[in-house]
Amino acid sequence: MTAVRALPGDRSRPESPENPAIELRDLRMRYGTNDVLRGIDLTVRRGEVIALLGPNGAGKTTTIEILEGFRSRSAGEVKVLGVDPVQGGEAWRAKLGVVLQTWRDHGRWKVWELLDHLGQYYRPYATPDRDRPMNTDELIHTVALHEFAHRQVKTLSGGQRRRLDVAIGIIGRPELLFLDEPTAGFDPHARRDFHDLVHRLADLEDMTILLTTHDLAEAEKLAERILILAGGRIIANGSPAALSRQVAGKSEVRWRQGDERFVHATEDATDYVRNLFAQHGEQIADLEVQRSSLEDAYLAIVQQHERGQRPDQEVLSL
Ligand SMILES: Nc1ncnc2c1ncn2[C@@H]1O[C@H](COP(=O)(O)OP(=O)(O)OP(=O)(O)O)[C@@H](O)[C@H]1O
Numbered sequence: 001m002t003a004v005r006a007l008p009g010d011r012s013r014p015e016s017p018e019n020p021a022i023e024l025r026d027l028r029m030r031y032g033t034n035d036v037l038r039g040i041d042l043t044v045r046r047g048e049v050i051a052l053l054g055p056n057g058a059g060k061t062t063t064i065e066i067l068e069g070f071r072s073r074s075a076g077e078v079k080v081l082g083v084d085p086v087q088g089g090e091a092w093r094a095k096l097g098v099v100l101q102t103w104r105d106h107g108r109w110k111v112w113e114l115l116d117h118l119g120q121y122y123r124p125y126a127t128p129d130r131d132r133p134m135n136t137d138e139l140i141h142t143v144a145l146h147e148f149a150h151r152q153v154k155t156l157s158g159g160q161r162r163r164l165d166v167a168i169g170i171i172g173r174p175e176l177l178f179l180d181e182p183t184a185g186f187d188p189h190a191r192r193d194f195h196d197l198v199h200r201l202a203d204l205e206d207m208t209i210l211l212t213t214h215d216l217a218e219a220e221k222l223a224e225r226i227l228i229l230a231g232g233r234i235i236a237n238g239s240p241a242a243l244s245r246q247v248a249g250k251s252e253v254r255w256r257q258g259d260e261r262f263v264h265a266t267e268d269a270t271d272y273v274r275n276l277f278a279q280h281g282e283q284i285a286d287l288e289v290q291r292s293s294l295e296d297a298y299l300a301i302v303q304q305h306e307r308g309q310r311p312d313q314e315v316l317s318l
Helices: 060-066 113-120 136-142 159-171 187-202 216-222 240-247 269-283 294-306
Strands: 022-032 034-044 049-053 077-078 096-099 176-180 207-213 227-229 233-238 251-255 260-266 282-293
Touching: 022 060, 022 176, 022 260, 034 113, 034 233, 049 216, 060 077, 060 176, 060 187, 060 207, 096 159, 113 136, 113 159, 159 187, 187 207, 187 216, 207 216, 216 294, 227 294, 233 240, 240 294, 251 269, 260 269, 260 294, 269 282
Parallel strands: 049 207, 049 227, 096 176, 176 207
Antiparallel strands: 022 034, 022 077, 227 233, 251 260, 251 282
16 A cells, blocks of 8 residues: 655645645637637635636636646746646646546446546545545545446436546545536536535635636636636636626616506615615515626626727726
8 A cells, every 4th residue: 555645845835825726927828820818817826716707719628728737838827736737747736636528438437436446546645634535435425426336437427427527526635626617417406516515625625626617607606706718818807796796787676566567777776775765665565676697797798898898908807
């Protein structure tokens, strides 16, 4: 059996604010003549959960693959857990968890055997404060695959397969977890379970998590900070609440007076409702206030960008 050993400096790192999980300076990527990333600057603190949003083809997967060391960048500086991914060795890689958009291998393996086998690769990288790998049975319960533990991977449904992908991504108890569209194909129940899992990983395991998604509700639920990538740059960077407030701005107030229904759009719903009650008091019924959603904000930001109303250089930082 391989001896458990600590990696130099491991214990002090995660808490250090000067030691971000990810640091990008002027990251650029060109495929042939196609400039996909045109200067990305970004710092991700340890323990943050970040959602990377953007239209199809914006470069989200490309960015993640560069951070994971799967793809070489064209230019710029990249540090992931303090290391340039191009030079990242086995010990560095063992601190990352990766859930790619599609894995289509391991079909003949059974779920339990596959996870137990893959976990062995992480054993040499256990540290006093980070036991690696996760216990196989616990892991299988965590991703709710216990009913399928002894089934062959190729017999799993799409959503079950995705949960296995997540299990493979977290088995090494990573410090930094990349999730590329993790819930694509999940039913609502599996999606909710997955969201709980992400919260647990962030809170209990202290993982930094960077995920891409096209599901705005998911981003809002999971992420402390949202980045919108479009036109090769980050065009917005802020909390879901700040993005929603700042961009669309308006809320809808709906109510009923007798048999008549009313709806009014306002930038200050609290003030509007106060005046409404001052004027009509008890006649007001079925009052609802709906704030502009993150989806409204996202669409507005991307549209403004596409119409050229938001200069490339200006990041909406909130
Ligand atoms: N290996 C490659 N060779 C050439 N072009 C590529 C390659 N990989 C990606 N691209 C192009 O780079 C651009 C960004 O692709 P990427 O997959 O990073 O976008 P994305 O934001 O993840 O998209 P989606 O939301 O559709 O998953 C696209 O125009 C794509 O066609």
